[in-house]
Amino acid sequence: METYKLTVNGQAKEVTVDPGTPLLWALREDLKMTGTKYGCGISACGACTVHLGGIATRSCVVPVSLVGDRPIVTIEGIGQDPVGRAVQNAWVLEDVVQCGYCQSGQIMSAVALLKRTPRPTDTNIEESMGGNICRCGTYVRIREAIKSAAQQLT
Amino acid sequence: MAATTSIVNESNLSRRSFLRVSATAAGGLLVSLYFDFPLAGQEGQPRAKVYPPDAFVHIKPDGKIIIQVNRLEFGQGVQTSLPMLLADEMDADWSQVVAELAPAADEYKDPLFGIQMVGGSGSIAHSFQQYRELGARTRAMLVAAAAQQWKVRPEQCRTEASVVYGPGGVSAKYSDLAEAAAHVPVPEAVTLKSSADFRLVGHKIRRLDSRPKCDGSQKFGLDLDLPGMKVAVVAHPPIFGAAPKSVDDKAARSVPGVVDVFEIPVSRKGRGIAVVADKFWTAKMARERLQIDWDFSGIERPDTSQLREKYKELAGTPGNVAVARGKENALDGIASGNRIVAEYEFPYLAHTPMEPLNTTIRFDGDRAEVWAGSQFQTVDQAAIGQVLGLTPPQITFHTEMAGGGFGRRAVPDSHVQREAAAIAKRFTGTPVKLIWSREDDVQGGYYRPMHAHRVEIGIGADGMPIAWRHVVVGQSITAGTPFEAYTTKNGVDETAVEGVGDTHYEIPNFLVTVHHPTVSVPVLWFRSVGHTHTAFVMETLIDELAIRAKMDPIAYRRKLLKPDAKKLLGTLAVMEKESAAWRSNLPVGHAAGISCHESFDTGVACAVDVSIVDDRPKIHRVTLAVDCGVAVNPLTIESQFQAGACFAVSQLMAKGAITLKDGYVEQSNFDGYTPPYIVDAPTAVDVHIVPSSEKPSGCGEPPVPVISPAVVNALSRLTGKRYRTLPLMIL
Numbered sequence: 001m002e003t004y005k006l007t008v009n010g011q012a013k014e015v016t017v018d019p020g021t022p023l024l025w026a027l028r029e030d031l032k033m034t035g036t037k038y039g040c041g042i043s044a045c046g047a048c049t050v051h052l053g054g055i056a057t058r059s060c061v062v063p064v065s066l067v068g069d070r071p072i073v074t075i076e077g078i079g080q081d082p083v084g085r086a087v088q089n090a091w092v093l094e095d096v097v098q099c100g101y102c103q104s105g106q107i108m109s110a111v112a113l114l115k116r117t118p119r120p121t122d123t124n125i126e127e128s129m130g131g132n133i134c135r136c137g138t139y140v141r142i143r144e145a146i147k148s149a150a151q152q153l154t
Numbered sequence: 155m156a157a158t159t160s161i162v163n164e165s166n167l168s169r170r171s172f173l174r175v176s177a178t179a180a181g182g183l184l185v186s187l188y189f190d191f192p193l194a195g196q197e198g199q200p201r202a203k204v205y206p207p208d209a210f211v212h213i214k215p216d217g218k219i220i221i222q223v224n225r226l227e228f229g230q231g232v233q234t235s236l237p238m239l240l241a242d243e244m245d246a247d248w249s250q251v252v253a254e255l256a257p258a259a260d261e262y263k264d265p266l267f268g269i270q271m272v273g274g275s276g277s278i279a280h281s282f283q284q285y286r287e288l289g290a291r292t293r294a295m296l297v298a299a300a301a302q303q304w305k306v307r308p309e310q311c312r313t314e315a316s317v318v319y320g321p322g323g324v325s326a327k328y329s330d331l332a333e334a335a336a337h338v339p340v341p342e343a344v345t346l347k348s349s350a351d352f353r354l355v356g357h358k359i360r361r362l363d364s365r366p367k368c369d370g371s372q373k374f375g376l377d378l379d380l381p382g383m384k385v386a387v388v389a390h391p392p393i394f395g396a397a398p399k400s401v402d403d404k405a406a407r408s409v410p411g412v413v414d415v416f417e418i419p420v421s422r423k424g425r426g427i428a429v430v431a432d433k434f435w436t437a438k439m440a441r442e443r444l445q446i447d448w449d450f451s452g453i454e455r456p457d458t459s460q461l462r463e464k465y466k467e468l469a470g471t472p473g474n475v476a477v478a479r480g481k482e483n484a485l486d487g488i489a490s491g492n493r494i495v496a497e498y499e500f501p502y503l504a505h506t507p508m509e510p511l512n513t514t515i516r517f518d519g520d521r522a523e524v525w526a527g528s529q530f531q532t533v534d535q536a537a538i539g540q541v542l543g544l545t546p547p548q549i550t551f552h553t554e555m556a557g558g559g560f561g562r563r564a565v566p567d568s569h570v571q572r573e574a575a576a577i578a579k580r581f582t583g584t585p586v587k588l589i590w591s592r593e594d595d596v597q598g599g600y601y602r603p604m605h606a607h608r609v610e611i612g613i614g615a616d617g618m619p620i621a622w623r624h625v626v627v628g629q630s631i632t633a634g635t636p637f638e639a640y641t642t643k644n645g646v647d648e649t650a651v652e653g654v655g656d657t658h659y660e661i662p663n664f665l666v667t668v669h670h671p672t673v674s675v676p677v678l679w680f681r682s683v684g685h686t687h688t689a690f691v692m693e694t695l696i697d698e699l700a701i702r703a704k705m706d707p708i709a710y711r712r713k714l715l716k717p718d719a720k721k722l723l724g725t726l727a728v729m730e731k732e733s734a735a736w737r738s739n740l741p742v743g744h745a746a747g748i749s750c751h752e753s754f755d756t757g758v759a760c761a762v763d764v765s766i767v768d769d770r771p772k773i774h775r776v777t778l779a780v781d782c783g784v785a786v787n788p789l790t791i792e793s794q795f796q797a798g799a800c801f802a803v804s805q806l807m808a809k810g811a812i813t814l815k816d817g818y819v820e821q822s823n824f825d826g827y828t829p830p831y832i833v834d835a836p837t838a839v840d841v842h843i844v845p846s847s848e849k850p851s852g853c854g855e856p857p858v859p860v861i862s863p864a865v866v867n868a869l870s871r872l873t874g875k876r877y878r879t880l881p882l883m884i885l
Contacts, residue, residue: 020439034379042592092364098793101374102557135506135801
C-alpha cells in the first residue's frame, strides 16, 4: 500500500492503495466519486474517461502510481468549465441520454474534442468519440449535441 | 393514516384492481393501487389483500408530486412517460413531478403478466390505462375536496397545473387539498381525457433523468456504497456446468483487504469460487491469484463450429410444426428454376449492457435488503428468498437505476441474484455487492441463441411466393423455466418463430417447423427476441424476391402484404414518401435498402442509405416510419428508434459473435466481442411517427428487427451477393 496525493477537480485528495490500482477504482472506491464508470477495464469502451493533465484518458488502465502531479478532472467537476457546462447543457437540451451509463465518458470525450477543435466536422467527431461505446446507441443525438454545444460556444 | 377507502374500479384490466387512499402524517395524500392476483392454480380465489406502505402517487405538502414507476428504468424512458400519463390525467404541475423507481411489491406487478417486469415492450402498452386511471381518480378526489370546501358541485370546478379553480375566482392548490382529499370517497368511475385535452401525452417531453446522468450524480446499482459494505467477485467455471476439483486460495487470501474465499453454486448446476474483499479491485486481484483445478468430467463441451454443422443438418429435416397453411406439398410441383433455397446462420449474441451486472444484498437473519437494477424484480426477490430461506415480504427489494439491459436483467433463473444471496448469507448484517466484471459478462452465457434457418420458396408466374417451407433451428429460450408453459406449445417455443409464423405477407402455402436442440450454453431473450433473426430472414428473402421479379422493393412488399396489415402498409407509405427525395438522389457507390416488420404490435418500415467504406457497411442515413398507436412521448419514441437503429447494427459487426471452442467461450471483452461504435452507427436517423388513436404498443424492441436486413439489402444491391451468415465477415 502506498499513499498518493491527487488533484481532483481542483481539490487536493489523498488515497492509500496498492500502486497498481487503476485511477478509475481509486476515484470510485477510495474517493467515492462514482460518476466515472467501469465498463470494460481494458480501455475499449471509454466509460471511464477523465481528463488527466487536460487530455482525455481512460482511467481504467492508468495506475494511480503513474498519475504524478497531473491534475484530474472528472464528470463531477467538468461543469465548472465553460466548455464542460455547455456540453452538459447541450446533452440535456438534445435529450441525448438513455440508460446514461456511458454518458459521463461521452461528455468527457466531447469536451476534450471541443477544446481542441471548436467547430468539429463529422469526421472530427467520429475520430474523437470513436472509442466511446454507447450500447443504447445514442450516437445520432451525441453528434447533434456536440454540434449544438459548438454553436453555443462560438 | 386517517382514512382508507377501497373500491373495485371498472378498469378494463384483466385482474380486479383496487385503490387505497390515505392521508400522511405530514398532511399529504397517498394514492395506492393494488391488484388481486389469484395464486397459481387457484384462479378465481383471490388471496388475502395486503396493504403495502408504498403508493403510486404522493402529493407532498410542498407541492411536489412523487410518482412511483412500476418498471425498471434502463434507458427506455418509462421513468418519464409513465408519470406523464398519470400527471396529465391529474392535471399535475409537471415541473413539480418527481419520478421514483418502485421497489418490488405486488401492486407494482405488470397488470397483464402478473410479475413485476420490463419485457415484451409492454411497459406503456400494459400500464397506459392503469396510470391514466390513477391520475384521473386522484384528480377527482382533489376536486371533490375543493367542491366540499366551497360548497359547490365538482362539475363547477376545473383543474390546471396542480390547482383547482372554482366559481367566483376561488382556487386551491393540490397540496393544500391533499389531506381533505384523503377523506372523500374514491370515485367509482372516472372519465378519462379525450386526446384533444392532453397537455403532456402526445407532446415531446424531455426526460426527467437527463441532468443527473450528465453531471455524474446519478447513482446506478454499481455505484451503491453502504456503510461497511464488502465487494464480491466470483471465479466462474470456464465451461458451463463445471465445478472446482481442488482450490488453492493461499495467494488470494494473502491479498490485503480480502475477507473470505469460498465455494458457491452457480448457474447450470456448476460451482464457482467467491472472493469477498473490501473493494472491487482487491477482490479482482485476489481472484486472479486463485489456483483452481476444474473438474470437467461428464461436462458437455459445446463448440459452435460443430453446432453449425449440426444445425445445418437439422434444418434440412422438418421439425415440430409451428404453422401449416395451404398445401404441404405445394413446392413439389414448382420447377427448380422458380425456387429459392436459402440457408441462414446466426451466432450467439451477448447483450453486454454498459453497466456490468451487479446486485447488493444485506442479510439480517429474518430479513434481507436488496439493491438491484432488475427487469424482473418479483422474480429475483423470490429467488433470493429461496436461497436465504425468506419469503418475499421479508425482503425489501430496491429497484436501482440500471445502465442498459436489453433483456439481460430479465433472467428466469435469477442466477446473478442467487449468487449474490449465497454470498450474502455468509455475512449476516454486512451488505455485500456482487460485481460481474465485463469478462464475466461476455463469457457468462445467457446469450441470444444461435440459429439456423432453411427456407425453400416456390415462386409463381407473377413473381410472388406461392409456397414457402421454413425450418428454424435453435435452443428454446424458455425451456426449463416457468415461462415455458406460456410460450411453448407442441414442441414449438413461439419466441423462436415470432416474426415468421405470424408474417403479414400473403403466402398461400406456408409451412414453418422448428427444432429446439438442447445445448448447455445458457440462452436468453435479447432485445426484440426472435425477431432479431426472423425479420432478417424474411426481409432479405422478400427483397431477393423483389429483385427476381424486377419490382421496386416497396411496391413488391405492398403487393404481398395482406390487406389487413394496416400498420405495415401505413408505415411503408410514410417511409416511401419521407425517403423519396434522398433515395432518388443517391451518390455513386451508395444504395438504398428497404425493410418493414411488425413486432410487439408496432409496425416499422425503413430505408437505409449504405455505401462500403474500408470493406464495412457505412450507414449514412436511416429513414424510419413507426406506427405504435398513440404516441405517448414522441421524443422518447424518436430517441428509441434512432438509438435502436444503432443497437441493431450489433449483429452486423465483424466481431459481433460469441463463439465457443471445446466448451470455452472465445471472447472475453469488447476487444473480441465488439458492439457498434459511433463510426459503425448510422450517421443520421429520421423518425416519422404515423398519427394514430389506437392503443399504444411497444417502442423498445421494434426498432431493432428492421435495420440489419435493410442494410444487407442495400449491400446486396451494391455487390450482387446475398448475405445469409452473420456476423458479416466479408462483404
